[in-house]
Amino acid sequence: MTTEQTFIAIKPDGVQRGLIAPIISRFENRGYKLVAIKLVTPGKEHLETHYADLKEKPFFKGLVEYMNSGPICAMVWEGRDAVKTGRTLLGATNPLASAPGTIRGDYSIDVGRNICHGSDSVENAKKEIALWFKDGEVVSWKSASFDWVY
Numbered sequence: 001m002t003t004e005q006t007f008i009a010i011k012p013d014g015v016q017r018g019l020i021a022p023i024i025s026r027f028e029n030r031g032y033k034l035v036a037i038k039l040v041t042p043g044k045e046h047l048e049t050h051y052a053d054l055k056e057k058p059f060f061k062g063l064v065e066y067m068n069s070g071p072i073c074a075m076v077w078e079g080r081d082a083v084k085t086g087r088t089l090l091g092a093t094n095p096l097a098s099a100p101g102t103i104r105g106d107y108s109i110d111v112g113r114n115i116c117h118g119s120d121s122v123e124n125a126k127k128e129i130a131l132w133f134k135d136g137e138v139v140s141w142k143s144a145s146f147d148w149v150y
């Protein structure tokens, strides 16, 4: 288990439904540290790059349209095992398979409106953070609570 950074995005449906604060709370309450956050409408090309590995999937066009339908809250969270545990906090991709207590399991029903995104590996987290954030937008800071969380 290592200290990692992961890219977490609240998708347009999560922003429109007023779920930014509850989602941030889940990561803060668990003990993770927010090191970058912004509200963005990055455009179709950027979203196609983000989901490039899914470009052959039948749902790709609809996915990009959905992600392009409103502002996205882009964040970077830091802490021990942040990538894997971040995915656990989000729940399964299909909300119907997500356990209650996870973000998707508590707030969503449809796979095409599943509220949030989280990096699926440390390598992809690095790529996604570099795609969504410019140099200087990810802040290095010491959280006093870390002495109590760890």
Ligand code: RTP
Pocket: 054, 059, 063, 092, 093, 111, 112, 113, 114, 116, 117, 118, 119, 120
């Ligand atoms: P994400 O990248 O958004 O965190 O999702 P994921 O890794 O859990 O799942 P992935 O397979 O990468 O799919 C990306 C997003 O595509 C949408 N999707 N729609 N209609 C469908 O069958 C379908 N399957 C996936 C979801 O919004 C999913 O999060």
